[in-house]
Amino acid sequence: MTSLTQKLRNLQVPSTTHRDAFTEWTAQKINWNVPEIEHEGFKNIEQGIADTFSRIVALGLELELPVGSFIRAAIEKIRDIPPTAIEGMIGNIEDEEKHFLSFQRIAAKYNVKTEDKKQAALFRREAIQNKLNPIVKTRDLETIVFLPLQGVLRFYGGQSLERLVADISHDEVRHTNYGWLLSTKFKYHRYTDFENFCTRITRWAVQPLQTSKKWEDICIEIRDTGESKILSQMLNYSVHKAPFEINNRTY
């Protein structure tokens, strides 16, 4: 595997002392190391949970690195990204590699079906082939796919998995805020077709669950408002939401 961060060596991180919303989010970055995890069983037992875990882990293995490559493409191709944002975005690419490693560790403990790997690879290809702006693709995948599905892992997973995914989610909240801040700056709108594609991925992942409808509702809530009241009540954490300014989403 070619490291995404290695390819960033030649990118200059502009030096700046300017502080803005991007630096505020970058300051919230927590450095954490990817731990070994155990399969401690499922905290909340429900029919279909093993199948849903298989699909979510398959998606993590297929989509974490492409999202990092979309961020890299944005840095390389889009002019006028503020230096403060570039600095943070490079850190976000490093995070995606860490998330990929995390899903490799999870895959070593939880069964991932071959058919799910194949379907997740099809989603990856569709995401890569879509010509939409890479910031929008990153923003929507993180908001509509990753955040709700990490909620599933945290709600049903054992303790060590829950801790690991909490760290990943903390990163993703920061990442989604970058996406929405850049969208505001460059006036990137919502794109129904790509949102529908992302919603379709999440629906596929939760479809084996008896409570799939509830998880679909959570996905729609996060997609349309940046947070989920249903999920907040289920998880005792405050980091699992994409607290972009709702006012930004009136376009």
Ligand SMILES: [Fe+2]
């Ligand atoms: Fe990620």
Ligand SMILES: [Fe+2]
């Ligand atoms: Fe991310």
